Amino acid sequence: MNDTLKKLSKTELKEFLDAKVQQYNNPKFIESDPIQIPHIFNKKEDIEISGFLTATIAWGNRKSIINNANKLMNLLDNAPSDFVMNHQETDLEKLQPFVHRTFNGNDCVQFIKSLKHIYKNHNGLESVFAKSSKNESLQTSISKFKTIFFEIEHLPRTQKHVSDPLKNSAAKRINMFLRWMVRNDNTGVDFGIWKNLSSSQLSCPLDVHSGNVARKLGLLNRKQNDAKALLELDTALRQLDPKDPVKYDFALFGLGVFEGF
Structure with a gap:
C-alpha cells in the first residue's frame, strides 16, 4: 500500500490526506x-x-x-x-x-x-x-x-x-x-x-510519527527531523492547502499513531 501511495498524483494525495484530516480532526481526537x-x-x-x-x-x-x-x-x-x-x-x-x-x-x-x-x-x-x-x-x-x-x-x-x-x-x-x-x-x-496570527503561517509539529508518514508519502526526503526537514515538509503541505497547511498534521499523526502506517 505504501508504494502505491507514493505513486499517487498530487490531486489523489490531497484527496487521501483530506479524508484522513476529516477522520481525525474531530472532538474524539481530544480524548487521547x-x-x-x-x-x-x-x-x-x-x-x-x-x-x-x-x-x-x-x-x-x-x-x-x-x-x-x-x-x-x-x-x-x-x-x-x-x-x-x-x-x-x-x-x-x-x-x-x-x-x-x-x-x-x-x-x-x-x-x-x-x-x-x-x-x-x-x-x-x-x-x-x-x-x-x-x-x-x-x-x-x-x-x-x-x-x-x-x-x-x-x-x-x-x-x-x-x-x-x-x-x-x-x-x-x-x-x-x-x-x-x-x-x-x-x-x-x-x-x-x-x-493576530494566521493559520497559513503555521508549521507542522514534526515528530517521529509525522516524519515517517511524510517520507512514506513522498512529502519529505530529508532523513533528520530538523528545521530543514520542517521547511521541506511545510513547502509540500502549503502546496496542498496554502490557507491551512497544518491541518495535515492530523492526517500524518493519525496515520502514524492510530494506523501504524
Whole structure:
C-alpha cells in the first residue's frame, strides 16, 4: 500500500490526506491527546498558559504526558493564569518535586517566572509571537520568543526546554502549541483564540510519527527531523492547502499513531 501511495498524483494525495484530516480532526481526537488539558479551561489566559506548559512536556508516552500535565495543573491550583500572575516566592516551593523526563521542578519554577515576565512586560504570549511574525512562517518568531522568555535571570539548564528553529530545531512542541492557539478548525479541537496570527503561517509539529508518514508519502526526503526537514515538509503541505497547511498534521499523526502506517 505504501508504494502505491507514493505513486499517487498530487490531486489523489490531497484527496487521501483530506479524508484522513476529516477522520481525525474531530472532538474524539481530544480524548487521547494532550490538547485535552487546555480544554479544561475557558479563560483565554488559562488556555494559553496550560496549553504552553502541556506542550512543553509533550514528549514521550502520551498517557504520561497527560497525567503529568494534570498534576502540574493541580500544583497551579487549577487556575494557571492566576497562579502565574499572583504567586508569592513561597508558592513556588510546591513545584519543586514536579518532574517529567528531563523537565524538573527548577525548570518548572523558571517557566512560571518567565511567563509572569511575558504577561507583565510584553502583553502576553499572543503578543510576543504576533509582534515578530511578519513573514509567512513563525519559525523566526519562535526564536525571538525564546530570547524574550529568557531575558530575565534564569537557569542555563532550562533553556533546552524551549527550542530554537534558527539553531536547526524542528521545534515540534512550540509548533504544536501554536497550532492549538491559532488554528480555528470549526470542530472544537484546535482553539483558534489567537486572532493576530494566521493559520497559513503555521508549521507542522514534526515528530517521529509525522516524519515517517511524510517520507512514506513522498512529502519529505530529508532523513533528520530538523528545521530543514520542517521547511521541506511545510513547502509540500502549503502546496496542498496554502490557507491551512497544518491541518495535515492530523492526517500524518493519525496515520502514524492510530494506523501504524
